[in-house]
Amino acid sequence: MPNEVKAFKPKIVAFCCNWCSYAGADLAGTNRLAYPADVKIIRVPCSCRVNPMFILRAFQRGADGVILCGCHPGDCHYTTGNYYARRRMTLLFSMLDFLGIEKERTRVEWVSAAEGAKFAATMNDFVATVTALGENKRLEDLRCKE
Amino acid sequence: MQKIGVFVCWCGSNIAQTVDVQAVSDALAKEPGVVYSTNYQYMCSEAGQNLIKDAVKEYGLTGVVICSCSPRMHEATFRKAVASVGLNPYMLEVANIREQCSWIHKDKEVGTEKAIILGRAAIAKVQLNAPLQAGESPVVKRALVIGGGIAGIQTALDIAEAGFEVDIVEKNPTIGGKMTQIDKTFPTLDCAACILTPKMVDCAQNEKIHIYSYSELKEVKGFVGNFSVKINKKARYVDENKCTGCGECTTKCPMKNVPNEFNLGMDNRRAIYIPFAQAVPKVATIDPNYCNMLKNGKCGLCAKVCGAGAIDYKQQDQVIEEKYGAIVVATGYNPIKLDKFDEFGYSLSKDVITSLEFERLTNAAGPTSGTLLRPSDGKHPHTIVFVQCVGSRDTSGCGKPYCSKICCMYTAKHAMLTREKYPDTDVYVFYIDVRSPGKNYDEFYRRAVEQYGVHYIKGMVGKVAPRADGKIMVQASDLLANEQLHIEADLVVLAAAIEPDKSARPLATMLTASMDTNDFFTEAHAKLRPVESPTAGIFLSGACQGPKDIPDTVSQASAAAAKVIGLLVKDKLTTNPCVAQSNELMCNGCSSCEKVCPYGAITYIDKEFRMPDRTTRIRRVASVNPAVCQGCGACTVACPSGAMDLKGFSNSQIMAEVDAICQMK
Numbered sequence: 001m002p003n004e005v006k007a008f009k010p011k012i013v014a015f016c017c018n019w020c021s022y023a024g025a026d027l028a029g030t031n032r033l034a035y036p037a038d039v040k041i042i043r044v045p046c047s048c049r050v051n052p053m054f055i056l057r058a059f060q061r062g063a064d065g066v067i068l069c070g071c072h073p074g075d076c077h078y079t080t081g082n083y084y085a086r087r088r089m090t091l092l093f094s095m096l097d098f099l100g101i102e103k104e105r106t107r108v109e110w111v112s113a114a115e116g117a118k119f120a121a122t123m124n125d126f127v128a129t130v131t132a133l134g135e136n137k138r139l140e141d142l143r144c145k146e
Numbered sequence: 147m148q149k150i151g152v153f154v155c156w157c158g159s160n161i162a163q164t165v166d167v168q169a170v171s172d173a174l175a176k177e178p179g180v181v182y183s184t185n186y187q188y189m190c191s192e193a194g195q196n197l198i199k200d201a202v203k204e205y206g207l208t209g210v211v212i213c214s215c216s217p218r219m220h221e222a223t224f225r226k227a228v229a230s231v232g233l234n235p236y237m238l239e240v241a242n243i244r245e246q247c248s249w250i251h252k253d254k255e256v257g258t259e260k261a262i263i264l265g266r267a268a269i270a271k272v273q274l275n276a277p278l279q280a281g282e283s284p285v286v287k288r289a290l291v292i293g294g295g296i297a298g299i300q301t302a303l304d305i306a307e308a309g310f311e312v313d314i315v316e317k318n319p320t321i322g323g324k325m326t327q328i329d330k331t332f333p334t335l336d337c338a339a340c341i342l343t344p345k346m347v348d349c350a351q352n353e354k355i356h357i358y359s360y361s362e363l364k365e366v367k368g369f370v371g372n373f374s375v376k377i378n379k380k381a382r383y384v385d386e387n388k389c390t391g392c393g394e395c396t397t398k399c400p401m402k403n404v405p406n407e408f409n410l411g412m413d414n415r416r417a418i419y420i421p422f423a424q425a426v427p428k429v430a431t432i433d434p435n436y437c438n439m440l441k442n443g444k445c446g447l448c449a450k451v452c453g454a455g456a457i458d459y460k461q462q463d464q465v466i467e468e469k470y471g472a473i474v475v476a477t478g479y480n481p482i483k484l485d486k487f488d489e490f491g492y493s494l495s496k497d498v499i500t501s502l503e504f505e506r507l508t509n510a511a512g513p514t515s516g517t518l519l520r521p522s523d524g525k526h527p528h529t530i531v532f533v534q535c536v537g538s539r540d541t542s543g544c545g546k547p548y549c550s551k552i553c554c555m556y557t558a559k560h561a562m563l564t565r566e567k568y569p570d571t572d573v574y575v576f577y578i579d580v581r582s583p584g585k586n587y588d589e590f591y592r593r594a595v596e597q598y599g600v601h602y603i604k605g606m607v608g609k610v611a612p613r614a615d616g617k618i619m620v621q622a623s624d625l626l627a628n629e630q631l632h633i634e635a636d637l638v639v640l641a642a643a644i645e646p647d648k649s650a651r652p653l654a655t656m657l658t659a660s661m662d663t664n665d666f667f668t669e670a671h672a673k674l675r676p677v678e679s680p681t682a683g684i685f686l687s688g689a690c691q692g693p694k695d696i697p698d699t700v701s702q703a704s705a706a707a708a709k710v711i712g713l714l715v716k717d718k719l720t721t722n723p724c725v726a727q728s729n730e731l732m733c734n735g736c737s738s739c740e741k742v743c744p745y746g747a748i749t750y751i752d753k754e755f756r757m758p759d760r761t762t763r764i765r766r767v768a769s770v771n772p773a774v775c776q777g778c779g780a781c782t783v784a785c786p787s788g789a790m791d792l793k794g795f796s797n798s799q800i801m802a803e804v805d806a807i808c809q810m811k
Contacts, residue, residue, distance in 0.1 A: 013807055018218075026216045029245030037251050037260040040267070040807045041242070043217070045724065045795055048742075049779030054800055061808035078778035079660045079680060079744045088783060120250070 010064035010130045012039045014123070015054070017047045019077035020112045021069030027116030028123075035123035039067075046070070047108075048081035052092040055106065056099070059139055065105045065130035069119070072110040082110070100138040104129055148209040148237075148273050151182040151201045152265065155189035155214035157244055164248040164257040170213060174265045179273055181205050190220050195227040202231045209237050209272040213265045215244040234277035236723060236794060241268035263807060270806035274799045278723035283773040285371040285719060286471040289710050290315065292363060292653065293476035295323020296696060297688025297703045299345050301474050304707030306354035310714050313356045313468065314349065315377055317649065320425035321357060322346050323478055327408065327502060329509040329516075331696055332559040333590035339424065339511070346426040359427055362649070364465060366473070366656045369747075369774040370683030371719050373470045381461040383432035383440065384418075388456035391428030395448035395457070396420055404436045406513075409506050412521060413513035418448045422511060430456075472683050472710045473657065475667055476703065477650045479689040481642040482537050486544045490536060490640055495612035496522040498638045501532075501553070504560055508567075518568065520637055523616065527571065527636035530564060531620045532557045533607045534577040537643035546643045546664060551693035553641035554581045558594040560639065565598040574601045574633060576622055584697070603631070610638050644693055658746050659684045667691050677706040681745065682776070685709050724794030725775035726782060728768040731755075732789035735766035739781035739790050747774035748781060 016022040022043050028035065044050055047070025055066045068089060070082040089108045096103050107126055111119045154171040156162035167185040175183035182205045188194050189212060201207060210233065212224050217240035225235035243261040251257040289305050291298045294316030302312040314321060328338040349355050358377055365376040399416035406415040408422055417436035420428060430448075438445040439459055449457040481502055484492040491498050497520050499507070510516035520527050534553055537545030554577070561573045580602065582588040594600045607622040620633040646665040654661045659679040660668045667686050670678040677686055687706040688699040713719075728739070730753055740748040751769045754762050768790065770781075779792040791797055 011808055013804060022216075023218060026218060026242075026245040029216075029247075029249040032249055034250045034252070037247075037253075037256045040260070040263060041246055042267070042800065042803050042807070043242075044779070044800065045792070046778040046780070048783060049792060049795060049800075051783045051797065051800075053797075054804055057801055058804045058808055061805055063804075063808045074662075077680070078776060078780070080742075081744075081778045081780055084742055084780050084783070 008131060008134060010038050010127060010135075011062060012065040012067065012127060012130060013058045013063050014039050014041045015044050015047070015050045015066070015068045016041050017070045017077075017081075018043055018045050020071035020075065020110075021047075021119065023113035024069070024111040024115045024119040027113065028120040029116075031116045033116055033120035035120045036127045038127055039123050046076065046078050046081035047085035048078070050085060052088055055092065059101055059105070059136060062136070064133070064136045065126060067107045067109060067122075067126050069109050069111045069122070072112055075112065101136070102133055102138075104133055105136060148179050149181045149205060149207050150179045150209040150211060150269060150272060151198070151205060151207040152180055152184070152211045152213065152269065153189055153198055153201075154183070154185035154243075154265070155194070155212065156185060156187045157215060157248075158187065161214070161244050161248040164251055164254050165243060165261045166254060166258040169258050170243075170261045170265060173262045174211075174213075174269065177266060177269045179209070180269060182207065189214050190223055195223070198224065198227055199231045202228055202233050207233065209275060211239050211241060211265060211268045211272055213241040213243045213261060213268070216240075216242045216246070236278035237272065237275050239268040239272045239275065241265045266809070267803040267806040270802040271799045274796065274802055276793070278793055280723045281721040281772045282718045283369070283371050283721060285714060285716050286373075286469045287311070287714050288313070288468070288470050289472045289474065289714060290373070290375060290468070290470040291474045291476055291687075293323065293478055293688070293690070294318075294321030294357065294359070295476060295478045295688065296325045296342060296345070297478065297690075297699045298323070298474070298476035299349055300700050300703035301476060301687045301707045301710070302355050303345065303348055303352065304704050305710050305714075306352045308711045309354070310711065311354050311356070313358060313470075315358045315361050315363060317360070317362050318421070319360045319382065319429070319431040320421045320427070321349060321359060322426065325696065326422060326424075327410075327505060327509075329505050329512075330559060330563065332555045333586045335559070335563070343424040346424065350426045357427060358466065360431060363653060363656060368469075369771065371471050371713070371773070373473055373683065375468055375470055375473075377466045377468065379464040379466055381463050382429070383434070383437070383457065383459055383461045384430045385456045385458050385461075386427060386429050388454045389429040390454050390456075391420060391425075391430070392453070393420055393430070394451050394453070395430055398447055398451045400445065400447060401436050401438060404433060409513045410500075410503050412503060412506060432457075472685060472713050474685045474687050474706050474710060475653065475657070475659065475679070475690050476687040477647045477653060477690040479644040479693065480647055482546065482645050484536065484640060484642055487536060489609050490533060490607070490638070491610040491612055491618070492640060495618060496520075497527075497612070497616075497618055497636065498610060498640065500640050500642045501556060501560065502642075504639045508560075508563060518564065525636075526568065529572045529633065529635045530574070530637045530639065531607070531633055531635040532561060532573070532575040532639045532641065533610075534575065534641050535643075536640040538641075539578065540643070546645060548664060548693065549581065550641075550643045551581070552644065552695045555584075555587055555590065555695065557639075557641050558582070558591045558600075561600040562594040562598045565600060572601070574603060574635075576603050576605055576607050578604070578606065584695070605631075644689070646690055650690055657681065657684050658744065677702055677709055683713065719773075721773050722777055723772075724777040724792065725772045726770045726777065726779065726790055726792050728770055729789040729791065730767045732787050733767040734787055734789075735768065736786065738784045738786060739768055742780040742784045744778070744780070745774050745776055747771050747776075
């Protein structure tokens with residue numbers, strides 16, 4: 001229909017640790033488990049490599065949702081990295097409201113290298129949540145203008 | 147500005163079917179810095195690799211982006227290809243447009259759009275890539291084995307066989323471990339001493355193996371290929387080089403009432419002792435807690451009778467420093483203490499014993515010279531009850547949640563041997579499940595039931611109560627017959643759960659090796675790297691990694707040895723260049739990074755800085771040891787001043803990717 005408003009396509013950044021979640025995402029691909037193309041993955045060595053600044057930067061640049069995926073607690077390739085990630089994100093998320101970002105736009109999930117199905121399901125669910133929230137407008141004024 | 151080449155792979159039709167590869171290479175050609183962009187059917191093929199190599203040479207590319215399958219698949223292939231034409235391999239990035247794009251999207255328009263964005267992110271990252279050099283670190287060609295049980299012995303023998311020096315550190319006066327206390331071994335019933343003691347002697351006689359008995363680790367520093375270790379050799383008050391092991395002193399010592407730990411306290415030894423006849427090294431040791439000479443300065447009898455003049459009451463602990471390329475942990479296990487299990491009456495009666503005590507009671511070198519007698523009155527027991535899973539598979543918190551694995555089999559062995567030696571004995575085994583996987587194991591268990599007439603009863607023992615007349619009342623339920631049983635037993639044998647040795651946890655801290663909640667050492671990968679610790683250069687052998695019987699332990703010991711040999715044959719190790727790096731100008735030496743580093747890779751150095759007023763100032767700054775750092779990046783986020791960064795995944799590189807992905811259209 002010509003007059004219909006173009007459906008909202010959220011911009012979603014997913015940080016995936018190299019050892020578990022990135023491999024889980026690969027497995028989702030190998031098994032042809034579809035999830036929306038709105039999700040773009042950035043590979044990091046470990047979830048503990050993700051600086052809260054990266055997440056704020058993504059929102060600042062117009063991302064509608066940011067998800068961080070790491071190895072399950074206890075399974076971190078670097079022994080304790082995901083525990084650091086969990087603490088840091090808990091702290092960051094507790095302040096998001098104050099920054100003008102809905103909490104639901106961020107998420108931490110543990111996805112192992114064997115959980116392709118969980119990766120796809122997680123992404124489907126997250127994209128649905130973010131799509132329901134709509135465009136991340138509350139931060140607009142703070143955004144860097146190109 | 148980099149000169150970047152973009153290579154889009156079709157992967158046959160795997161990518162090309164849902165991604166318009168031509169559109170992707172055209173779109174990416176317009177990105178800043180891109181001087182060459184093309185697509186090809188199979189980039190990973192020889193022809194595809196040649197295409198990349200030729201383009202690097204022809205266009206003088208300084209950065210390469212491959213849009214293809216997952217970097218986990220072919221990143222190494224492509225890096226090798228560009229390295230062969232002189233480009234630093236770390237100037238290459240892979241955009242994953244197969245697993246994370248073409249394979250999950252059906253709409254070609256959507257897939258193409260996403261592939262362009264992923265390619266753009268890779269280009270943005272490669273703009274900021276810097277050439278990285280894999281470092282090299284030398285390998286000390288000597289291995290350390292911690293623990294001298296069958297695991298440690300087998301590992302040491304195999305490493306020595308390959309021609310490398312090995313040191314065994316054993317905390318007891320002799321090597322041999324738990325296996326020395328065992329009488330016979332399942333499923334073949336050959337005697338443990340007969341197969342173990344020759345190996346112990348081999349260790350002692352092998353010129354590549356050095357045994358530090360009665361010694362413990364004091365300090366471990368360094369990293370894979372180059373560990374510095376301090377070993378504390380405890381004073382045994384006997385000169386090892388002079389002592390001939392004749393045993394004269396151990397018969398003359400007047401302190402006769404020292405509980406003998408080799409027989410689990412069921413008989414006594416002297417204050418000067420040799421643990422058992424086949425001990426290696428066969429050297430006497432004085433127990434300072436009982437020796438009158440050491441405690442009060444009165445006695446000195448052993449020194450008088452020693453023909454070799456080996457007794458030295460003034461001997462001191464000695465610290466030995468040595469360097470190693472690899473460390474094998476073989477600290478083994480112990481049965482758990484049963485003081486939390488009052489229902490089994492272990493502390494109430496001498497005739498309620500553990501399986502290891504039973505093992506000593508049936509051993510010819512044991513307190514009863516191998517005759518099965520009740521510890522309380524020395525009479526033959528006629529009814530014996532074996533209780534399985536005492537503290538194993540116990541989620542109540544008193545015991546251990548895991549299966550101790552070896553108990554089903556050794557109980558079948560005990561029951562079988564009892565029935566063979568004393569056919570008039572009634573033997574009951576109470577079990578939750580009988581677990582007998584393993585070669586010839588189930589046959590062995592069935593022999594106990596079918597040929598030897600052992601009464602196997604599925605059910606839990608509720609209460610073990612000693613009676614005044616010496617009998618022990620065992621109250622239990624038979625789950626299959628659904629009835630309560632009351633058995634008047636003469637001897638009750640408890641299959642206590644096994645747990646890692648107490649020394650394991652402080653050792654893990656020293657080695658920065660990881661452990662699970664039960665204090666078993668964690669392997670690097672449960673399936674594919676079962677004998678390596680996640681910490682490079684630390685290997686696992688035997689029951690320190692999980693409950694294991696002797697065949698499994700020996701297999702793992704040899705596997706660990708093979709891994710160690712694979713490490714020690716290398717003269718140099720290449721290190722992962724994607725490691726943390728501290729910007730000394732920005733670092734304020736706050737120690738935040740050091741605290742989060744799981745590998746102890748960060749140390750602090752005092753560095754001299756020139757100040758604007760031409761004075762110099764010395765400041766404490768973080769310094770990363772690239773050979774130890776594994777590149778997780780925990781420190782980069784912990785750093786409050788932004789001084790710490792990770793090569794290959796730098797803050798600016800990740801930010802550039804974020805920007806590229808979020809770019810407004």
